[in-house]
Amino acid sequence: MGAQSLDISRRRFVASAGLAATAVCLVPHRLFGDEESLVIAARKSGETANITVQALRGNVSALIGSGGNIAVLPGNDGKFVIDSGYLTSREKIMAALTNLGPDPIKHLVNTHWHFDHTDGNEWMHSAGATITAHENTRKHLSTSTRVEDWNFTFPASPAGAIPTEVFNADKTLRLNGATIAVKYYGSAHTDGDVSAYFTEADVLHTGDTWWNGYYPFIDYSTGGSLNGMIKAAETNLAMVTDKTVVIPGHGPVGGKAEMTEYRNTLATIRDRIVALKREGKSINEIMAAKPTAAYDAKWGKGFVNGEFFTKLVYKGLGKDPA
Numbered sequence: 001m002g003a004q005s006l007d008i009s010r011r012r013f014v015a016s017a018g019l020a021a022t023a024v025c026l027v028p029h030r031l032f033g034d035e036e037s038l039v040i041a042a043r044k045s046g047e048t049a050n051i052t053v054q055a056l057r058g059n060v061s062a063l064i065g066s067g068g069n070i071a072v073l074p075g076n077d078g079k080f081v082i083d084s085g086y087l088t089s090r091e092k093i094m095a096a097l098t099n100l101g102p103d104p105i106k107h108l109v110n111t112h113w114h115f116d117h118t119d120g121n122e123w124m125h126s127a128g129a130t131i132t133a134h135e136n137t138r139k140h141l142s143t144s145t146r147v148e149d150w151n152f153t154f155p156a157s158p159a160g161a162i163p164t165e166v167f168n169a170d171k172t173l174r175l176n177g178a179t180i181a182v183k184y185y186g187s188a189h190t191d192g193d194v195s196a197y198f199t200e201a202d203v204l205h206t207g208d209t210w211w212n213g214y215y216p217f218i219d220y221s222t223g224g225s226l227n228g229m230i231k232a233a234e235t236n237l238a239m240v241t242d243k244t245v246v247i248p249g250h251g252p253v254g255g256k257a258e259m260t261e262y263r264n265t266l267a268t269i270r271d272r273i274v275a276l277k278r279e280g281k282s283i284n285e286i287m288a289a290k291p292t293a294a295y296d297a298k299w300g301k302g303f304v305n306g307e308f309f310t311k312l313v314y315k316g317l318g319k320d321p322a
């Protein structure tokens with residue numbers, strides 16, 4: 001697909017981006033109270049989510065709108081899929097996949113263990129998919145796992161949802177005539193994040209190491225790290241050129257310019273909060289100083305608003321795993 005048609009599909013996406021943003025905004029902003037966990041609200045949002053299919057390059061498409069963004073490469077080896085969305089969107093995801101061709105789903109890679117990227121694992125496995133992921137992703141899906149900042153404890157996933165092909169470093173797949181380089185980040189958004197790069201098409205799916213236009217969540221309960229998240233953003237920038245088409249974990253498809261802005265936003269906010277802490281300010285005083293204020297209109301519209309992101313950054317200072 002040429003640059004012109006890519007531009008057209010980007011425009012088409014912009015027209016529907018409001019729908020995806022609406023789904024994100026259904027999730028409550030208050031995350032530290034006793035009210036319903038955002039996990040339950042997010043899963044509910046999957047019932048009414050609209051799935052937008054965006055054709056990229058080299059026959060790779062992005063499905064946007066149900067939880068984490070999904071990438072698909074159909075072909076003779078069966079569909080290769082990255083992430084499985086909410087279970088509550090199963091029918092819509094299945095319909096979108098069927099529209100991309102008759103091949104069965106044969107290969108699923110999870111970018112990490114979070115529910116909005118893996119809730120569909122079980123049905124995709126019953127449809128024929130072998131599930132591949134980092135070994136830490138399998139570990140978290142295999143046991144009861146609590147995410148403190150979501151106020152939610154996930155039970156162990158059903159057997160069919162658990163990855164059976166695991167790795168602990170980088171991995172290269174060859175499917176449907178494409179080379180797919182799977183990269184492991186160490187401690188970043190979780191301790192099991194991977195990206196997948198379609199080498200010939202020059203299309204990268206970053207998983208949740210990049211959130212395009214949203215403050216990211218950092219999951220300290222399962223090995224995430226603030227500096228690891230910023231380092232992952234820098235690693236991603238080093239992997240792309242101005243021509244690379246990049247599917248983020250959340251938000252619209254973008255590229256190097258948006259990834260650069262994201263990295264700089266994270267680093268600037270971290271540095272501000274570090275400076276306030278060095279002045280001896282408490283978390284309450286730092287919150288009152290609103291260190292994210294200049295960024296909130298653009299980045300705080302998702303489920304991580306400026307207040308929550310400030311708490312997350314503060315919590316992550318000086319707590320890097322070795």
Ligand SMILES: [Zn+2]
Binds near residue numbers: 114189
């Ligand atoms: Zn995630």
